Amino acid sequence: MGVKHGLWVLNRSIWCYALLLGLSNCQAPSCTLPQFCRDGPIIDPRISNRVGNNPSQSRAQEVLVPNIVNPNPTPLPNCPPGYIPCVNVTCGSPTVQPSSQDGFATENSFPWQVFIRNNNNIAVKNGYAGGGVLLGQNYVLTAAHKISNLTSISVLLGVYRTNNLVNVQTSQVAQAWIHSNYNPTYLKNDIAILRLATPININENAMPICLPTSGSSFIGSPSTACVVSGWGQTSFALDDAPTQTLKQVHVPIVTNDQCSASYTTILGPTNAAAYLDFPNEICAGGQAQLDSCTQDGGSPLVCSTIPGQFNLVGLVLWGKDCGQPGRYGVYLNVPVYLSWIQCMFQCIAGNSNCAACPARRYL
Secondary structure (H helix, E strand, C coil), X not given: CCCCCEEEEECCCXXXXXXXXXXXXXXCCEEXXXXXXXXXXXXXXXXXXXXXXXXXXXXXXXXXXXXXXXXXXXCCCCCCCCCEEECCECCCCCCCCCCXXXXXXXXXXXXXXXXXXXXXXXXXXXXXXXXXXXXXXXXXXXXXXXXXXXXXXXXXXXXXXXXXXXXXXXXXXXXEEEEXXXXXCCCECCCEEEEECCCCCEECCECXXXXXXXXXXXXXXXXXXXEEEECCCCECCECCCCCCECEEEECCEECHHHHHHHHHHHHCHHHHHHHCXXXXXXXXXXXXXXXXXXXXXXXXXXXXXXXXXXXXXXXXXXXXXXXXXXXXXXXXXHHHHHHHHHHHHHHHXXXXXXXHCCEEECC
């Protein structure tokens, strides 16, 4: 069937994922180019079936399969020409793989990278407010400190050169939610999720990142496996963000002890203990001139565990200077927040109370 634990049903006006456990999780499909859709075979529900397809089996031995009913049909979207409705969308698998060389990224190699715009300041730097990452057609994840002082936000997908926004999709942010325990002084629980007003169409330059499995750890991952992207400053002292072209740098993820020892030396033991928040944060980099930097905040750190496919591992949070040997960039540890992210999907959809996640609505 191509779908574990469930079956896809097409009933002219709806797509529904019906769990065989008796639950249903109907959701609106994304408009997707066919090559990025992984939906299994589409079938019609049946009212009965013979065990083992035995033609000699009597009707009394038949196993009844109830019709699958969706009390709240979700209309199929009106997709642009060439796009199809799709629920099981490809994630984290760019058509152009990131270059092994650090510096400017290759176009379309980070299709999950989001350009967050301050709508009230578009005249300055095109409104650039920071980075984010696409989780699905309706959701963007970013750092809370990048949006907590904004009153009108939009996101752009498909941006490669910031002075050329051809083939770029723009969506206003309808809702912005921040972790209830966000601490703006020490940047703890520095995570926010944005609900978009207009769904993003999935194509070669706009694709969601894959989320890692619960409980996974990427500490110790080499620089060959992990890469961070963004339009942040090229040095701590030079305010040149957003850079004209998207950049990338490969970074190793170091142990918490390594990071703590470094920041204890740099900040002193009291400040290091106050700012570092393990296991909610991870540290990466430590190599000369290979680092995320100021105004990269909210941008994704991704790692590849399967050739050609990337998982979201971190969000850029803070550091001390940029690109100094032995000094590490500090990132939100995304696997720790998976339950928060899933809770937010449910509560924004109206299926639970967001305060229990915990989260508070900012916009």
